[in-house]
Amino acid sequence: MKKITKQTYLDWYKDMLFWRKFEDKLASVYIQQKVRGFLHLYNGQEAILAGALHAMDLSKDKMITAYRNHVQPIGMGEDPKKVMAELYGKVTGTSKGMGGSMHIFSKEFRFYGGHGIVGGQIPLGAGLAFADKYKGSDAVTLTCFGDGAARQGSLHEAFNMAMLWKLPVIFIVENNGYAMGTSVDRTANHTDIWKLGLGYEMPCGPVDAMNPIKVAEAVDEAIQRARRGDGPTFLEMKTYRYRGHSMSDAQHYRTKDEVEEYKKIDPITQVLDVIKEKNYATEEEIDAINKEVKRMVRECEKFAEDSPYPEPQQLYDMVYEQKDYPFIS
Ligand SMILES: Cc1ncc(C[n+]2csc(CCOP(=O)(O)OP(=O)(O)O)c2C)c(N)n1
Numbered sequence: 001m002k003k004i005t006k007q008t009y010l011d012w013y014k015d016m017l018f019w020r021k022f023e024d025k026l027a028s029v030y031i032q033q034k035v036r037g038f039l040h041l042y043n044g045q046e047a048i049l050a051g052a053l054h055a056m057d058l059s060k061d062k063m064i065t066a067y068r069n070h071v072q073p074i075g076m077g078e079d080p081k082k083v084m085a086e087l088y089g090k091v092t093g094t095s096k097g098m099g100g101s102m103h104i105f106s107k108e109f110r111f112y113g114g115h116g117i118v119g120g121q122i123p124l125g126a127g128l129a130f131a132d133k134y135k136g137s138d139a140v141t142l143t144c145f146g147d148g149a150a151r152q153g154s155l156h157e158a159f160n161m162a163m164l165w166k167l168p169v170i171f172i173v174e175n176n177g178y179a180m181g182t183s184v185d186r187t188a189n190h191t192d193i194w195k196l197g198l199g200y201e202m203p204c205g206p207v208d209a210m211n212p213i214k215v216a217e218a219v220d221e222a223i224q225r226a227r228r229g230d231g232p233t234f235l236e237m238k239t240y241r242y243r244g245h246s247m248s249d250a251q252h253y254r255t256k257d258e259v260e261e262y263k264k265i266d267p268i269t270q271v272l273d274v275i276k277e278k279n280y281a282t283e284e285e286i287d288a289i290n291k292e293v294k295r296m297v298r299e300c301e302k303f304a305e306d307s308p309y310p311e312p313q314q315l316y317d318m319v320y321e322q323k324d325y326p327f328i329s
């Protein structure tokens with residue numbers, strides 16, 4: 001793995017702060033009804049992405065996840081202006097405004113969605129890894145899903161095949177404690193989700209996912225295993241989301257104190273504390289990063305606001321048509 005240096009900390013701070021503020025902006029424009037439909041935010045979980053990206057080779061590795069998916073493509077290299085435009089439903093968006101919040105996709109940067117069916121992406125991630133192995137590439141696919149998705153049957157089928165065929169895939173459960181309003185301990189008799197890997201003899205374990213270093217180390221070990229041809233790993237990222245499940249969530253299932261407890265170990269604050277302790281940046285330099293992040297968010301917002309909506313005709317551009325389809329007269 002690349003060394004974790006002063007620059008890594010500064011990059012982590014800037015990136016995670018940008019993702020946080022980008023999504024805070026989305027929350028505020030959602031209330032103004034400029035962004036519609038569902039909106040699931042990643043606030044609190046950023047260390048998973050920051051740490052994973054540090055360990056990945058972004059020239060070939062792939063990622064697939066669920067609907068909490070706005071910042072991952074940005075981390076992989078996609079233009080954040082295009083991601084925000086997609087959320088606004090504008091033609092300049094990553095899917096020409098036709099995907100929206102739950103369906104960000106960037107083939108160019110190997111980000112494969114953006115999936116609304118809970119657990120649906122688990123076998124798809126195994127399939128991406130199968131394609132790489134079949135073609136003789138040593139790329140690795142990170143397949144991310146929530147604690148709720150870990151209870152889906154598709155996980156077991158994917159785990160079994162991934163182990164049988166030693167696929168280059170890392171299964172990552174982002175355990176943020178809740179599936180909508182249902183806490184992990186109400187969905188199964190055991191709460192160590194990583195232990196699901198044991199039944200398949202898949203290397204597995206828990207990770208402190210409020211800290212990007214711990215994530216980077218765990219993902220690096222898993223990536224090395226996959227690249228050598230030794231198959232999959234299952235990691236349980238112990239994390240937390242600060243906001244509700246989606247925007248309309250009264251959050252009766254948890255206390256404000258619980259949220260505040262997690263904010264004490266916030267990943268951005270943890271990284272900033274190290275920067276300050278080790279004198280990696282002066283107060284002025286930190287302030288300059290904060291200002292630059294604000295400017296970047298404003299730039300995304302302006303781009304999305306100024307972009308046009310798609311023409312109605314676009315609806316027919318992406319419909320699959322087979323002229324000789326046999327069953328329709
Ligand atoms: C197959 C399926 N069942 C139910 C739903 C409704 N649903 C949407 S999100 C969600 C909770 C999933 O929680 P989790 O996997 O923990 O992800 P998180 O939202 O915490 O990131 C449910 C049940 C769905 N989208 N798909």
Ligand SMILES: [Mg+2]
Pocket residue numbers: 146147148174175176177178179180
């Ligand atoms: Mg969850």
